[in-house]
Amino acid sequence: MTELKTLRGKVWKLGHNVDTDLIIAARYLNRSEGEYLALHCLEDLIPNLPQKVQQGDILVAGKNFGCGSSREHAPLAIKYAGFSCIIAESYARIFYRNAINIGFPVITAPDAAKSIEGDSIAEVDPKTGKINDISQNITYQGEAFPPFMLEILSSGGFVPYIRKKVNGNA
Amino acid sequence: MGMTITEKILAAHANLQEVSAGELVNAKLDLVLANDITGPIAVKEFEKIGLEKVFDKERVVLIPDHFAPAKDIPSAQQCLDIKRFSQKQELTHYYEVGRNGIEHCFLPEQGLVLPGDIIIGADSHTCTYGGLGAFSTGVGSTDLAVGMAMGEIWFRVPETVKIILKGKPKNPWVTGKDYILAVIGKMGVDGAQYKAMEFTGDAISELSMDGRLTMTNMAIEAGAKNGIIEVDNKTIEYVQTRAKRPWKIYKSDYNAVYNDILEIDVTSLQPQVAFPHLPSNTHDVMDSTHIKIDQAVIGSCTNGRMEDLRVAAEIMKDKKVHSEVRVIVIPGTREIYLQAIKEGLVEIFIESGAVVSTPTCGPCLGGYMGVLAKGEKAISTTNRNFVGRMGHPESEVYLASPAVAAASAILGRIAAPEEVL
Ligand code: SF4
Numbered sequence: 001m002t003e004l005k006t007l008r009g010k011v012w013k014l015g016h017n018v019d020t021d022l023i024i025a026a027r028y029l030n031r032s033e034g035e036y037l038a039l040h041c042l043e044d045l046i047p048n049l050p051q052k053v054q055q056g057d058i059l060v061a062g063k064n065f066g067c068g069s070s071r072e073h074a075p076l077a078i079k080y081a082g083f084s085c086i087i088a089e090s091y092a093r094i095f096y097r098n099a100i101n102i103g104f105p106v107i108t109a110p111d112a113a114k115s116i117e118g119d120s121i122a123e124v125d126p127k128t129g130k131i132n133d134i135s136q137n138i139t140y141q142g143e144a145f146p147p148f149m150l151e152i153l154s155s156g157g158f159v160p161y162i163r164k165k166v167n168g169n170a
Numbered sequence: 171m172g173m174t175i176t177e178k179i180l181a182a183h184a185n186l187q188e189v190s191a192g193e194l195v196n197a198k199l200d201l202v203l204a205n206d207i208t209g210p211i212a213v214k215e216f217e218k219i220g221l222e223k224v225f226d227k228e229r230v231v232l233i234p235d236h237f238a239p240a241k242d243i244p245s246a247q248q249c250l251d252i253k254r255f256s257q258k259q260e261l262t263h264y265y266e267v268g269r270n271g272i273e274h275c276f277l278p279e280q281g282l283v284l285p286g287d288i289i290i291g292a293d294s295h296t297c298t299y300g301g302l303g304a305f306s307t308g309v310g311s312t313d314l315a316v317g318m319a320m321g322e323i324w325f326r327v328p329e330t331v332k333i334i335l336k337g338k339p340k341n342p343w344v345t346g347k348d349y350i351l352a353v354i355g356k357m358g359v360d361g362a363q364y365k366a367m368e369f370t371g372d373a374i375s376e377l378s379m380d381g382r383l384t385m386t387n388m389a390i391e392a393g394a395k396n397g398i399i400e401v402d403n404k405t406i407e408y409v410q411t412r413a414k415r416p417w418k419i420y421k422s423d424y425n426a427v428y429n430d431i432l433e434i435d436v437t438s439l440q441p442q443v444a445f446p447h448l449p450s451n452t453h454d455v456m457d458s459t460h461i462k463i464d465q466a467v468i469g470s471c472t473n474g475r476m477e478d479l480r481v482a483a484e485i486m487k488d489k490k491v492h493s494e495v496r497v498i499v500i501p502g503t504r505e506i507y508l509q510a511i512k513e514g515l516v517e518i519f520i521e522s523g524a525v526v527s528t529p530t531c532g533p534c535l536g537g538y539m540g541v542l543a544k545g546e547k548a549i550s551t552t553n554r555n556f557v558g559r560m561g562h563p564e565s566e567v568y569l570a571s572p573a574v575a576a577a578s579a580i581l582g583r584i585a586a587p588e589e590v591l
Contacts, residue, residue, distance in 0.1 A: 019556045026536045026537055069293075072208065073211075092363070092393060094308050098310035101313060148324075159218050166220060
C-alpha cells in the first residue's frame with residue numbers, strides 16, 4: 001500500500017450532469033488505452049483541454065457527474081489527461097465506482113463544489129476528504145471514504161487490491 | 171421488518187436473512203456480461219488478477235454488438251480480443267455476429283437471465299433485466315473483471331422508490347416508452363440516483379413483457395442502480411419456455427420500506443418526446459410537431475423488440491418515408507430479425523424507403539450505420555440524447571416510441587401516429 005498524498009492543482013469548473021459521452025465520445029471507444037483516450041477528454045465541452053491541463057489539476061463539477069454509460073474509458077480519460085481528482089456535488093453511481101476502481105479519488109463535497117471558482121488553486125486530502133480552497137482561503141469538509149474504499153485507493157485500484165487478497169498479502 | 175424485492179434478492183445472494191438499505195454486502199453473481207467495448211478492458215484487468223480461469227465458464231457472457239460487425243480496424247481488434255478470451259476460457263456463452271443480437275434484447279430472449287438472479291454487466295443498460303424480476307445493474311470493466319474472477323462482488327443495498335402507474339391510457343399509441351419517459355421527466359436524470367426503481371400498478375400489469383423491458387432499460391436514465399418489476403403470469407409465460415436453469419420469484423413484503431412513492435395516472439398521458447440533451451426533457455408529442463427531422467432510428471436495446479417493429483410497420487405500411495428523411499430500422503436480435511421477415515415487416519420497411527440493418531448498437535451511440543452530421547436532427551427510439559450521442563456535437567437527438575418515430579419518418583417532422591393513420 002502506498003500512502004495517499006495530498007493533491008494540489010488548478011481548478012477546472014464544470015456544470016451539472018456532465019455525461020460520459022461528453023467526457024469521452026463513443027467515436028473514440030474503438031480504443032481503450034488511457035493515453036489515447038486522454039487526447040479526447042472532454043473535448044466537446046472544452047476544445048483542446050488536454051493540451052491545457054497541468055499534471056495535478058482538479059475538476060470541480062455540479063450534480064450527477066459522469067451520468068450515462070458504464071464506460072470505464074471516462075475516468076481513465078480524465079486520469080490520463082493529468083487530473084489528480086474530482087470534487088463534485090454528486091456522482092452517477094457507475095462512474096463513481098469506476099473511478100475508485102481505477103484508483104482515482106472522487107470527492108463528494110456539495111459546498112466546495114458550489115463555491116470553488118474556476119482557475120483557483122485547491123488542495124485535497126483524499127484520506128480525510130478535507131478540501132482547501134487556497135485562493136479564497138476557505139476549507140471544506142467533503143465526504144470521507146469508508147475504510148475499504150480507502151484501501152482500494154491506496155492499493156492503486158480494485159484489481160491490485162483483489163490481487164493481494166487472491167495471492168495472500170504478497 | 172419487511173423487505174423489497176431488491177433487498178430480498180440481495181439478501182439471498184449474500185447468504186443473509188435480512189438486509190436493509192445502506193448496508194454493504196458481498197453477493198454471489200448468477201451471470202456477468204460484457205461487450206466489445208467494455209470487454210477488452212475487463213479481459214486485460216482479469217489477467218492482471220492472476221487467476222487462470224473465470225469463476226464459471228457457463229456464467230460469463232461476451233457479446234460483440236456495439237461496433238460489430240466491426241466498423242473499422244481498431245473495433246475489429248476489440249471484437250477479436252473478447253473472442254480470443256472466450257476461446258481460451260472455453261466460455262459457453264460467446265455469440266458471434268449473425269448468431270447474436272443487442273445484448274439486452276438477446277439475453278432475456280435466450281433465457282440467459284432469469285427472475286431472482288443477480289446479474290452485473292459492463293454496460294449501463296444491464297438494468298433491463300429487472301423487467302424479469304431480477305436484480306441487475308451496470309458496472310465498469312474493472313468490477314466486471316473482479317466479478318468474472320470471484321463470482322461475487324460488493325453492493326451497497328439501494329433504497330427503493332416505488333413507482334405506481336395506474337389507469338389505462340385513452341390514447342392507444344401510448345406505450346411503455348412513454349411511461350418511462352414520463353417518469354424520468356418527473357424525477358429528473360438524477361431523481362433515483364443510487365436507488366432501486368420498483369415499477370408497479372395496474373398499468374404495469376397490463377404492459378407486455380417487451381414494454382416492461384423497455385421501462386426497466388431506462389431506469390439508469392433516472393440515475394437508478396436497478397429497475398425492477400414483480401414477476402406475474404406474463405413473466406412466467408415468457409421465462410418458462412426459455413429457461414435452462416432453475417429460477418426463483420421474490421415479491422416485496424406489504425410492510426417493505428420505501429424511500430419514496432411516486433404515483434402517476436396514465437389515463438390522459440400522451441406519447442412523449444424527450445428533447446435534447448437530456449432524457450428528462452420531455453414534451454407531449456403534439457407540442458413537438460414543429461421539429462423537422464433528417465433521420466429516424468427504430469431499434470436499440472430500448473425498442474428493438476418484436477412489438478416495437480410491429481407497431482412501426484403498422485404505421486409505415488403502404489406509405490413512403492418523407493423524401494428528406496433517412497430511416498434506419500434495426501431488429502434487436504437474429505430471432506427478431508427472422509420473425510420480422512416472416513411477418514412481412516421487413517418488406518414493409520424497405521418498400522416504404524427505410525434501411526433495415528442486421529442487429530447492432532450502431533447509431534444508438536454514434537458508432538456507425540447512421541451517424542449524424544453537424545446540425546442534423548434525429549428522432550430515435552433509443553435511450554439517450556446527450557450532446558454528440560449519435561454523432562456531431564451539434565447534432566440533436568429526440569427520444570420517442572417506435573410509433574412516434576415511424577409517424578415522424580413519414581411526415582418528415584415529429585408527428586403523432588394519428589396524424590398518419
Ligand atoms: S443499443 Fe445503445 S444503449 Fe443499448 S446497449 Fe447498445 S449502445 Fe447501449
